Amino acid sequence: MSTTEPAVELHGITKRFPGVVANHDIDIEVAAGTVHAIVGENGAGKSTLMKILYGMQRPDEGTIKVDGVEVALHSPSDAIARGIGMVHQHFMLADNLSVLENVVLGAERLHGIGGKARRRIEEISHQYGLGVEPDRLVEQLGVGARQRVEILKVLYRGAKILILDEPTAVLVPQEVEELFGNLRDLKREGLTVIFISHKLDEVLSVADTITVIRRGTTVDTVRPGDVTARQLAELMVGSELPVPELRESTVTDVPVLTMDGVTVRDATGRAVVDDVSLTIHEGEILGIAGVEGNGQAELVEAIMGMLPLAAGVVRLGDTDLTGMATRRRREAGIGFIPEDRHRHGLLLESPLWENRILGHQTRPPNVKGGLIDRQGARNDTERIVRDYDVRTPNIDVTAASLSGGNQQKLIVGREMSGDPKLLIAAHPTRGVDVGAQSAIWDHLRHARAEGLAVLLISADLDELIGMSDTLRVILRGRLVGEADPATITPDQLGSLMTGAGEESAA
Amino acid sequence: MIHRLFARSWTRTLVAAFVALVFSIAITSIVLSISGFNPPSTFQAMFEFGKEPDSIVNTLNKAAGYYLSALAVAVGFRMNLFNIGVDGQYRLAAMLAAAAGGAWSLPPVLHQLVIIIVAVLVGGLWAAVPALLKVTRGVSEVISTIMLNFIATGIIAYLLNPGRLAVQLGPNNIGTKTISRSGRVPGTPFPGTDLKLYSLLVIAILAGIGFWFMINRTRFGFDLRATGLSQSAAVASGVDARRMVVMAMVISGAIAGLIGMPQLLGESYTYSLNFPTGIGLTGIGIALLGRNGPVGIAFASLLWAFLDVSSQILDFNDIPKEIVAITQAAVLLSVVVVYEVVSRVGQRIDQRHVAAQLGEVAA
Numbered sequence: 001m002s003t004t005e006p007a008v009e010l011h012g013i014t015k016r017f018p019g020v021v022a023n024h025d026i027d028i029e030v031a032a033g034t035v036h037a038i039v040g041e042n043g044a045g046k047s048t049l050m051k052i053l054y055g056m057q058r059p060d061e062g063t064i065k066v067d068g069v070e071v072a073l074h075s076p077s078d079a080i081a082r083g084i085g086m087v088h089q090h091f092m093l094a095d096n097l098s099v100l101e102n103v104v105l106g107a108e109r110l111h112g113i114g115g116k117a118r119r120r121i122e123e124i125s126h127q128y129g130l131g132v133e134p135d136r137l138v139e140q141l142g143v144g145a146r147q148r149v150e151i152l153k154v155l156y157r158g159a160k161i162l163i164l165d166e167p168t169a170v171l172v173p174q175e176v177e178e179l180f181g182n183l184r185d186l187k188r189e190g191l192t193v194i195f196i197s198h199k200l201d202e203v204l205s206v207a208d209t210i211t212v213i214r215r216g217t218t219v220d221t222v223r224p225g226d227v228t229a230r231q232l233a234e235l236m237v238g239s240e241l242p243v244p245e246l247r248e249s250t251v252t253d254v255p256v257l258t259m260d261g262v263t264v265r266d267a268t269g270r271a272v273v274d275d276v277s278l279t280i281h282e283g284e285i286l287g288i289a290g291v292e293g294n295g296q297a298e299l300v301e302a303i304m305g306m307l308p309l310a311a312g313v314v315r316l317g318d319t320d321l322t323g324m325a326t327r328r329r330r331e332a333g334i335g336f337i338p339e340d341r342h343r344h345g346l347l348l349e350s351p352l353w354e355n356r357i358l359g360h361q362t363r364p365p366n367v368k369g370g371l372i373d374r375q376g377a378r379n380d381t382e383r384i385v386r387d388y389d390v391r392t393p394n395i396d397v398t399a400a401s402l403s404g405g406n407q408q409k410l411i412v413g414r415e416m417s418g419d420p421k422l423l424i425a426a427h428p429t430r431g432v433d434v435g436a437q438s439a440i441w442d443h444l445r446h447a448r449a450e451g452l453a454v455l456l457i458s459a460d461l462d463e464l465i466g467m468s469d470t471l472r473v474i475l476r477g478r479l480v481g482e483a484d485p486a487t488i489t490p491d492q493l494g495s496l497m498t499g500a501g502e503e504s505a506a
Numbered sequence: 507m508i509h510r511l512f513a514r515s516w517t518r519t520l521v522a523a524f525v526a527l528v529f530s531i532a533i534t535s536i537v538l539s540i541s542g543f544n545p546p547s548t549f550q551a552m553f554e555f556g557k558e559p560d561s562i563v564n565t566l567n568k569a570a571g572y573y574l575s576a577l578a579v580a581v582g583f584r585m586n587l588f589n590i591g592v593d594g595q596y597r598l599a600a601m602l603a604a605a606a607g608g609a610w611s612l613p614p615v616l617h618q619l620v621i622i623i624v625a626v627l628v629g630g631l632w633a634a635v636p637a638l639l640k641v642t643r644g645v646s647e648v649i650s651t652i653m654l655n656f657i658a659t660g661i662i663a664y665l666l667n668p669g670r671l672a673v674q675l676g677p678n679n680i681g682t683k684t685i686s687r688s689g690r691v692p693g694t695p696f697p698g699t700d701l702k703l704y705s706l707l708v709i710a711i712l713a714g715i716g717f718w719f720m721i722n723r724t725r726f727g728f729d730l731r732a733t734g735l736s737q738s739a740a741v742a743s744g745v746d747a748r749r750m751v752v753m754a755m756v757i758s759g760a761i762a763g764l765i766g767m768p769q770l771l772g773e774s775y776t777y778s779l780n781f782p783t784g785i786g787l788t789g790i791g792i793a794l795l796g797r798n799g800p801v802g803i804a805f806a807s808l809l810w811a812f813l814d815v816s817s818q819i820l821d822f823n824d825i826p827k828e829i830v831a832i833t834q835a836a837v838l839l840s841v842v843v844v845y846e847v848v849s850r851v852g853q854r855i856d857q858r859h860v861a862a863q864l865g866e867v868a869a
C-alpha cells in the first residue's frame with residue numbers, strides 16, 4: 001500500500017441508455033502517476049465510463065473520487081477544474097478554426113488568445129514533440145495531426161489526469177512509439193494517464209495496469225507482466241486473437257481501378273497527390289502504406305470525385321470516371337469506407353435504417369423510383385446488423401447512440417452491400433474489437449474471392465501486410481515504392497514510409 | 507404508458523409547445539398586471555371574441571398565409587439554409603401575378619391557374635438569385651435575401667405606379683388592375699357569419715401534405731435532410747451540395763409565391779397598397795415554433811393567427827393590442843428552451859423505463 005491516494009476511484013458506476021445498460025457496477029482504481037489501460041469489446045461501455053469521468057454524462061448510480069475526494073462532475077468544466085482532461089474517440093475540433101483558436105477556445109483565461117497563448121502552445125508542442133502548427137486550419141489536418149491537437153488542447157488546460165479514448169487507432173507504429181514515449185514522460189512528471197485501446201500488444205507494452213470490461217462491467221484487473229495478448233483477448237471476448245492473412249491469391253488480370261498521372265492540388269497550388277499511377281485488378285487488395293497526412297485522404301477523395309483533379313485520369317473498368325459526380329461513381333460500383341466516420345460516413349442524429357440509405361440513395365433496396373423504400377431499407381439494415389454483428393437494441397436508435405466500433409461495423413456492412421466492384425477502405429477496422437476485426441477481414445476475403453478490388457489504407461501495419469496482395473508506399477503525395485507483402489516486416493515497411501534514406505520532412 | 511407516449515417525438519413537441527404557451531401567458535399576465543389591467547378578464551375577452559364565427563373565419567384565412575410562409579422557410583431550414591427573403595418573394599410574386607391576372611382575360615380555371623403559376627414562377631426565380639449568388643460567389647444567403655427584400659420593395663414601388671402596372675383604385679389607393687370574375691375563387695360560406703373562408707385554404711393544406719411527402723418519402727427529401735444534418739457526410743454520399751442549395755431555395759421561393767394567392771384570388775383581386783406585408787418574416791418565427799414540421803407549423807400558424815385576430819377586441823377595452831406581440835415573442839423565446847428541457851425529461855423517462863424492464867427480467 002502506497003501512502004498516496006489513488007488519482008481516480010470509480011465505485012459502483014451504473015449508466016443506462018434507452019434499451020441498453022452501458023455501465024453496470026463498475027469498480028476501478030487508478031493509481032497516481034501510472035498508465036492505466038481499459039480494454040473491452042465494442043460496446044462494452046469504455047467510452048461511456050470515460051465520459052462519466054469527464055463530466056459529460058451523469059452516472060445513474062455510483063461514486064467518483066479524484067485524489068481521494070468524492071466529487072460530483074456536472075460538466076467537463078468541473079472535470080477540467082479537477083485536472084481531468086479527455087481526448088475523445090471522435091474528434092471534437094471546430095473545422096473552420098485554426099489550431100490556435102481551437103486550443104484557446106474556452107480557455108481564454110489561461111494565457112489569453114494572443115502571443116502568450118501561441119508561445120505556450122509552441123512550448124507544449126516542443127516539450128512533447130507534438131509538432132503542432134498553431135496557424136493551420138483544422139480542416140486541412142489529417143486525423144493524426146488532429147489527434148495531436150486534441151492532446152495539446154488537454155495539456156494546455158493543465159490536465160493532471162489524461163483520458164485518451166483510442167489514441168493509437170489513427171497512428172502508425174512510429175507515431176505510436178512517440179506517443180508512448182510522451183506518455184512515459186508524462187508519467188515521470190507525475191501525471192496519470194487512462195487510455196483505451198483495442199490493440200492489445202500496445203496495451204501490454206505501455207500500461208502499468210489493465211482493467212478489462214465486458215458487457216458493461218469490470219471483469220478483471222491485471223498487470224501486463226502476468227498476461228499475454230491472447231489471454232487478454234480471451235478475458236475480453238472469449239475468443240482468440242485474429243491474424244490478418246490472405247490464403248491463396250485471387251488476383252486476376254482484369255483491371256478494375258486504373259489511375260494514370262493523377263495530381264491533386266490544394267488551395268495554395270501545392271500538389272498533395274502527385275502524379276500517381278496505379279492499377280487494381282479484380283480480386284486484388286492493394287494496400288497503401290504511409291504516415292498519416294501524406295496524401296492518402298486526398299487520393300481517396302479524388303477517386304470518389306470529392307476533389308477535382310489537376311491532371312490525370314481515373315477509370316473504373318472501361319468507364320472514364322474523370323469529371324463524373326460522386327453519386328455517379330458510387331452507382332458505377334464504388335463502395336467507400338471513409339477514414340473519418342463521423343464526418344463522412346454517418347448522419348449521427350438519424351436512425352440506423354436511414355444511415356443504411358446514405359450513399360445508396362439511388363439504388364435498391366432503398367428506393368423505388370424517386371421514392372424512399374422504407375421497408376426495403378429497414379429489412380436490409382436488419383440484415384447488416386445480423387451479418388456484421390452490430391450491437392444495438394434495434395434499428396430505430398440514432399447512429400450516435402452506437403459505440404464507435406459498432407458504428408464502424410454498420411458502415412462496413414453498408415458499403416459492402418450491393419456488390420461493389422471496387423471498395424475504398426480507409427482504416428476498415430479502426431476502433432473495432434479483435435472479434436469484429438476478424439469478422440470484417442473475413443468479409444473482405446470473401447468479397448475478394450468473388451472478384452472485388454480493394455484499395456486498402458490502414459495505419460495498422462499488420463493489417464496492411466496481412467491483407468494486401470500488393471503494397472505501395474506513399475510519401476508527400478507520391479507513390480515512392482513498392483513492397484512485397486509476403487516478405488516485408490512491419491519494421492521494414494515502417495522505415496519505407498518515413499522515407500528511410502531520404503531526409504524526412506518535419 | 508407514459509413512456510410509450512413520450513417516446514414519440516411529436517408528443518414531446520406538443521408538450522413543449524403547450525408548456526411554452528402557458529409560460530408566455532404567464533409573462534403576458536405579468537405585463538398586463540403591471541400596466542393595471544386584469545389578466546383573466548382580458549384573456550376571457552380575447553377568447554370570447556376569438557370564438558365568434560367572424561373571428562374563426564378571419565383566423566383561418568390569416569393562418570393560410572402564415573402556414574405557406576412558414577413552410578417556405580422550413581424547406582430551407584431543413585438543410586440549414588436561411589431564406590429570410592420569403593417576404594420579398596411573396597410580395598413580388600403576388601404583385602406580378604395580380605398584374606398578369608388583371609391584364610389578361612382568360613376562361614375560368616385557366617385564368618386562376620395562370621395567375622398561380624405566374625406567382626410560383628416569380629417566387630421561385632426571385633429565390634434563385636440568392637441561391638446562384640451562394641453557389642457561384644459564396645455570398646451568404648442570409649445577407650443576400652435580406653437585401654433582396656429591400657430590392658423587391660423598391661421594384662414593387664416602382665411598378666405600382668399609374669402608367670406602369672397600377673391604376674387608381676380610390677382616392678387614396680392604387681393597385682394592379684382588378685382581376686375579373688373569371689379569375690376569382692369564390693369563398694366558402696361558414697355558418698353564423700357572412701364572411702367567407704378562402705377556398706384556396708386548400709392550397710395550404712395540399713402544400714403541407716406535399717411538404718411532408720417530399721421531405722420524408724422522396725429521395726430528394728432525403729438528400730435535403732442529409733445535407734442539413736451533415737453537409738460533409740451528404741457530399742461523401744454523393745449529394746451535389748450546390749445543386750441542393752439551388753433546388754431548395756427555388757422550392758422555398760415557389761412556395762413563398764403561393765402565400766398571397768388565397769387573399770388575392772379570394773378577397774382583394776388586386777395588389778394594392780393595402781396588400782398584407784410582413785407575412786414572410788412572421789413565417790420565420792412560426793417555422794421555428796412548429797419545429798419545421800408540417801403539423802407543428804399548422805398548429806403554430808393557427809395559434810399566431812388566433813392571437814392576431816382575437817387581439818382586435820383589446821382596443822375596445824382600451825388595452826393596447828400590441829400586448830399580444832409580447833405573448834408571441836414570449837412563446838418563441840420560451841419554446842426553444844422548453845424543447846430542450848422536454849427532450850431531456852423524455853430521455854430520463856426512457857432510461858427509467860429501461861431500468862424497470864431490466865429489473866423485471868432479473869427478478
Ligand SMILES: Nc1ncnc2c1ncn2[C@@H]1O[C@H](COP(=O)(O)OP(=O)(O)OP(=O)(O)O)[C@@H](O)[C@H]1O
Binds near residue numbers: 018020045406431
Ligand atoms: N448516447 C447514447 N445513447 C444511447 N445508447 C448509448 C449512448 N452512448 C452509448 N450507448 C450505448 O452504450 C453501450 C456502450 O457504448 P460505449 O460507447 O461506451 O462502448 P465502447 O466500449 O466505447 O465501444 P467501442 O470500442 O466500440 O468504442 C453501447 O451499447 C452503446 O450503444
Ligand SMILES: [Mg+2]
Binds near residue numbers: 046048089403404405
Ligand atoms: Mg468507444
